[in-house]
Amino acid sequence: MIVTANAKRYAKALFELAQEKNQVDEVHRDFEKFLTLVKDNSDLQSFLLLPLDQERQRIISDLLKNYFTEMFFNFLLVVLKNKRSQLFEQIFEEFEKRIDVLKNRLCAVAITAFPLPADILAQMTRDIADHLNADVRLDNKVDPSIIGGIILRFDDKMFNASLSQQFKKMKYHLIQNQK
Amino acid sequence: MEVKAQEISTILKRQIEQYAVTTEFEEVGEIIQVGDGIARVYGLENVMSSELVEFPHGVFGMALNLEEDNVGCILFGSEKYLKEGDPVKRTGKVMQVPVGEEMVGRVVNPLGQPLDGKGPIKAKEFYQIERKALGVVARQPVKEPLQTGIKAIDSMIPIGRGQRELIIGDRQIGKSTIAIDTILNQKGQNVYCIYVAIGQKGSTISKVVKTFEEHGAMEYTTVILSAANDPAPMQYIAPYSGAAMGEYFRDNGRHALCVYDDLSKHAWAYRQVSLLLRRPPGREAYPGDIFYLHSRLLERAAKLSDELGGGSLTALPIVETQAGDFSAYIPTNVISITDGQIYLEPSLFYGGIRPSINVGLSVSRVGGNAQIKAMKQVAGKLRLDLAQYRELESFAKFSSELDKATQAQLSRGQRMVEILKQDQNKPMPVEKQIAVIFLGTQGCLDLVPVHQIQRMEHEFLQYIETKQPDLLKRIAETKEIDDNLQAQLNSVCREFSASFNE
Numbered sequence: 001m002i003v004t005a006n007a008k009r010y011a012k013a014l015f016e017l018a019q020e021k022n023q024v025d026e027v028h029r030d031f032e033k034f035l036t037l038v039k040d041n042s043d044l045q046s047f048l049l050l051p052l053d054q055e056r057q058r059i060i061s062d063l064l065k066n067y068f069t070e071m072f073f074n075f076l077l078v079v080l081k082n083k084r085s086q087l088f089e090q091i092f093e094e095f096e097k098r099i100d101v102l103k104n105r106l107c108a109v110a111i112t113a114f115p116l117p118a119d120i121l122a123q124m125t126r127d128i129a130d131h132l133n134a135d136v137r138l139d140n141k142v143d144p145s146i147i148g149g150i151i152l153r154f155d156d157k158m159f160n161a162s163l164s165q166q167f168k169k170m171k172y173h174l175i176q177n178q179k
Numbered sequence: 180m181e182v183k184a185q186e187i188s189t190i191l192k193r194q195i196e197q198y199a200v201t202t203e204f205e206e207v208g209e210i211i212q213v214g215d216g217i218a219r220v221y222g223l224e225n226v227m228s229s230e231l232v233e234f235p236h237g238v239f240g241m242a243l244n245l246e247e248d249n250v251g252c253i254l255f256g257s258e259k260y261l262k263e264g265d266p267v268k269r270t271g272k273v274m275q276v277p278v279g280e281e282m283v284g285r286v287v288n289p290l291g292q293p294l295d296g297k298g299p300i301k302a303k304e305f306y307q308i309e310r311k312a313l314g315v316v317a318r319q320p321v322k323e324p325l326q327t328g329i330k331a332i333d334s335m336i337p338i339g340r341g342q343r344e345l346i347i348g349d350r351q352i353g354k355s356t357i358a359i360d361t362i363l364n365q366k367g368q369n370v371y372c373i374y375v376a377i378g379q380k381g382s383t384i385s386k387v388v389k390t391f392e393e394h395g396a397m398e399y400t401t402v403i404l405s406a407a408n409d410p411a412p413m414q415y416i417a418p419y420s421g422a423a424m425g426e427y428f429r430d431n432g433r434h435a436l437c438v439y440d441d442l443s444k445h446a447w448a449y450r451q452v453s454l455l456l457r458r459p460p461g462r463e464a465y466p467g468d469i470f471y472l473h474s475r476l477l478e479r480a481a482k483l484s485d486e487l488g489g490g491s492l493t494a495l496p497i498v499e500t501q502a503g504d505f506s507a508y509i510p511t512n513v514i515s516i517t518d519g520q521i522y523l524e525p526s527l528f529y530g531g532i533r534p535s536i537n538v539g540l541s542v543s544r545v546g547g548n549a550q551i552k553a554m555k556q557v558a559g560k561l562r563l564d565l566a567q568y569r570e571l572e573s574f575a576k577f578s579s580e581l582d583k584a585t586q587a588q589l590s591r592g593q594r595m596v597e598i599l600k601q602d603q604n605k606p607m608p609v610e611k612q613i614a615v616i617f618l619g620t621q622g623c624l625d626l627v628p629v630h631q632i633q634r635m636e637h638e639f640l641q642y643i644e645t646k647q648p649d650l651l652k653r654i655a656e657t658k659e660i661d662d663n664l665q666a667q668l669n670s671v672c673r674e675f676s677a678s679f680n681e
Contacts, residue, residue: 160202170198173198
């Protein structure tokens with residue numbers, strides 16, 4: 001998902017505040033809870049898109065206040081007040097990223113031509129974790145167009161050991177050697 | 180020669196065997212938007228400004244706008260196959276072009292890739308296209324002449340090596356011709372020439388290349404071509420890669436001449452790119468850094484100090500004006516950057532005075548020091564004659580009754596104007612120019628009818644070449660007209676005009 005600059009700012013503010021108050025995990029839990037709530041409830045979804053006035057703020061307070069920590073609830077109101085309710089998912093993603101950095105966790109994606117067996121995936125996760133000295137969560141994605149091998153992606157980095165890439169390089173190599 | 184299939188497969192086999200599998204970490208982002216020669220990329224958090232980035236299908240780009248949540252890139256290739264979500268790789272390199280002797284005689288695109296079908300360019304060195312201009316300590320004043328081979332310029336608007344002289348005028352009145360003739364005249368002068376065509380018609384450029392080939396000028400010339408149908412980013416970088424190629428020669432103690440034809444189209448290309456990257460428009464919708472765009476390019480022309488080898492890079496930028504409007508934005512900018520300008524005027528051009536240089540408005544701010552002494556000696560008189568002629572010319576239209584002195588000045592001026600006319604693609608060595616101007620300033624032409632002047636000039640040069648060949652040689656060698664030489668020249672002129680008048 002593409003995280004816009006705006007969402008990054010909200011995430012940064014929320015994260016720093018949560019860190020100061022030592023409530024990172026609580027806020028994270030609340031955020032997750034809130035997103036599932038919204039996702040399962042289309043009425044709430046459309047209600048949140050409406051501009052916030054006194055009346056609606058009261059309704060939201062009645063509805064949600066008791067479920068969340070005070071900090072998260074305030075954050076919710078600020079976002080709604082600023083008419084940025086469409087940013088919630090992006091903010092959450094960025095927020096999680098910041099938690100990952102804090103806890104030295106790493107989300108990586110392994111793209112392969114066919115689904116990886118569980119034991120190999122586990123082995124790979126361990127290897128990568130050893131190598132990068134981080135707590136790694138490895139997802140497997142299948143893309144037959146890479147023919148074989150593996151593409152490993154995390155953050156902005158890519159380790160491309162796929163067959164399609166090798167073929168591409170070989171093609172370039174052969175063209176270069178033409179007289 | 181017969182090619183055996185076996186041979187080819189063996190070679191291929193060996194190549195495939197030797198092919199080393201290398202994989203390393205790459206930093207990637209993804210395209211969020213592409214079109215009009217630019218792409219916006221998400222990710223690439225660590226990309227540098229003006230770093231080269233690689234798109235799929237072998238298209239390269241340059242990161243120009245580093246924004247909070249995306250990177251604006253210009254594309255140096257077709258965006259036809261690029262789509263949203265495609266990966267974009269960092270290369271970690273800043274844009275560079277091949278430079279060196281290997282480039283000489285080639286027609287290349289602004290990336291330095293050959294376009295002439297003469298095989299790959301095996302350059303040993305690469306220079307970054309955006310290089311910092313040299314500081315004051317590394318330079319010295321311009322002191323050697325760069326002979327253009329055009330009488331009107333070499334005598335009155337002399338250009339020195341390391342100078343930046345603007346050629347300015349309306350369309351179709353011979354701006355490029357002056358630059359091309361200058362390149363033709365560099366034959367045997369140890370000057371490497373780079374002709375940068377920016378946004379020009381393919382047919383025009385092929386004609387230029389053909390002219391170079393016919394006159395043997397391709398032996399020391401590189402042509403950088405960005406045609407009108409090339410993407411604007413290509414046109415934008417063309418002069419910078421030209422400057423980089425010229426700088427190679429400059430930094431190695433040799434001399435180079437770079438023609439930018441033309442900078443108004445370059446400004447248009449940059450305007451397009453800037454507007455698409457959503458940089459705020461300013462006057463005439465050009466971005467705010469349009470002045471810096473040209474000043475940083477032209478500042479790279481320099482004459483190096485002797486400690487650094489004394490090489491030079493001369494720049495001849497060309498700017499096209501619209502309907503003679505010299506006070507438009509781009510012309511005034513470039514005029515203020517350069518060390519002088521050559522004004523071309525349509526009225527002169529259509530009046531049959533070609534090259535149509537307005538010598539009254541044209542100046543060369545530093546070239547005077549570079550002019551050889553012999554030329555200075557004859558040109559002083561020429562300039563005076565022409566200035567007096569211009570003053571009287573308008574005034575003479577009103578009255579037919581003029582005194583003798585005025586009439587003499589007018590007829591001298593007419594003949595001087597006639598003598599400065601020159602055909603296209605016929606540059607003249609400086610010693611011949613001196614001889615011809617000497618003939619005029621001595622008054623040997625005053626009795627000859629105006630329409631016969633050009634024939635007389637032609638015959639005079641033939642005469643002097645056959646009768647007194649060492650005279651021209653002496654001017655070229657001593658670079659000065661001493662009393663002895665002046666007496667000899669005088670007598671030759673008298674002899675010749677006597678025989679011509681008969």
